[in-house]
Amino acid sequence: MTGQLTVVVNGEQRRFSAPATLQTLLTELTLDPRTVVVEHERRIVRRVDLAGTAVAEGDHVEIVHFVGGG
């Protein structure tokens, strides 16, 4: 059975298809895993582990990348 769940991504509550992994979150957000770094519940998740990391209702996820800076 599939449904939806709410995840806090970059400080915003967002709905995603359930069951979700970090990989499916990125896919739904149309983000390329090679260009971002993902932190799940304050723990950095390596790219190879994104697909194997399940995301639960209410989890906090941060998705960051490099921007211009000095």
Add this chain to the structure above:
Amino acid sequence: MADFADPGFVVGGRSFTSRLLVGTGKYRSNAEMTAALAASGAEVVTVAVRRVDLDRAHEEGILHHLDPARWFLLANTAGCYTADEAVRYARLGREAGFNEFVKLEVIGDQQTLLPDTDGLLVATRTLAKEGFKVMAYTNDDLITALRLEEAGAVAVMPLASPIGSGLGLLNPYSIRTIKSRLTVPVIVDAGVGTASDACLTMEQGVDGILMNTALAAARDPATMAWAMRRAVEAGRAAYLAGRMPAREVAVPSSPVRGMLD
């Protein structure tokens, strides 16, 4: 003589030939940034770690404009106000996967952007233990610089003047003192406004300069980058050449003997 040939310097076991390090923030366009970077001759370019804007997810990150094969990307912890926060950003930057170097900033005050030196020391110790090569942005205080070296920093980066101020080198004496007392490279970070500032800074004997706003906020960033590159080279050469002593009295350059009666 042949052209002045600078062998460069080594930071954390990695050698660099260009003593000019540049930031990538605040450019009016990516085209202006890439033109300035190319003209600067820099190898090291700094980048910041920030949230992806989810609603404009197709907007490009900086890596669409910077080839990691061409540039040595140095992630910073700009915007962090505590040691914990800076450590978190440093780990994220390392995970982005280019190298173990970090330009560590722990800011203590929003108005001046001066460093929180207590936080800086705590974060340096933590990150050095985790295998990071910490290049620590700090003020022009010798004691903090010595402590950062002892804490494991691979480079100490005292400011010339506050970040983004363009006020130039405010205290050549303290920068010179820091350079003379540290073993790790000293790279002046922040405050340089124009080419003469860069030259004067390099004349103090420091290993390099990191700048961002001086290029990004110039009317013509690529031309300013061209000037900065040469100012850094000239300042380094002048330092090595050893300047004449400054005197407050005139000394004739032409012979005083042999004058007609």
